[in-house]
Amino acid sequence: MSSKELVNVYIDICDQILAGNKLNQNNKFLFLSSLEQSIDYLAVHVSSELNLNLPNFNDLNFNAKWNALSNEIVISNIIKREMASEGFFSDISLVKEKLLLPIDASVIASNDSVNLKKLNLILDKYKTFILLLRKTLEEC
Numbered sequence: 315m316s317s318k319e320l321v322n323v324y325i326d327i328c329d330q331i332l333a334g335n336k337l338n339q340n341n342k343f344l345f346l347s348s349l350e351q352s353i354d355y356l357a358v359h360v361s362s363e364l365n366l367n368l369p370n371f372n373d374l375n376f377n378a379k380w381n382a383l384s385n386e387i388v389i390s391n392i393i394k395r396e397m398a399s400e401g402f403f404s405d406i407s408l409v410k411e412k413l414l415l416p417i418d419a420s421v422i423a424s425n426d427s428v429n430l431k432k433l434n435l436i437l438d439k440y441k442t443f444i445l446l447l448r449k450t451l452e453e454c
Contacts, residue, residue: 317359324352328437337430342413345433346406349440350376356444357383363451364388373388375452377403392446409436 315323329346348386357379361371368382380403384393397403412428 317355317362319357321352323357324348324355325437325441326446328352331439332430332434335430337433340387340410341431342428346410346413349406349437354379355441360389360447360451366404380450389447389450392443396439397450398444405432405436405439409433 328345331337331345331348334341355374357376358372360383361379364386366383366386371382374382374441380393380397382396384390387446395401409428409432
């Protein structure tokens with residue numbers, strides 16, 4: 315499979331997890347893992363579309379790949395917006411932190427704010443990012 319096809323396969327996995335409405339801890343981690351895989355393969359696809367020969371690019375994690383891609387003038391503004399505090403990259407980091415922290419049972423209101431709505435929001439932001447990125451690459 316090509317990296318472009320793998321991006322869509324992992325998005326489909328994310329959609330299936332969220333459609334099941336059975337959002338336990340395992341499904342949340344599976345969602346994040348699938349999303350990160352999709353983001354990683356998207357970076358590989360974008361790199362090949364731009365004919366970039368970045369050394370050791372495939373050995374980097376998805377964040378490092380996107381940091382490297384953010385230096386490309388054609389797509390830098392799109393990537394940097396999503397790497398900012400309101401972007402989906404920071405949303406993913408926050409969700410991962412919350413999943414790794416134990417829930418404080420002594421608090422009346424639960425501190426587990428990783429819910430279906432939050433994960434759907436992240437996935438929607440990511441899908442918008444993909445569309446914008448693909449349109450930009452097609453025009454250039």
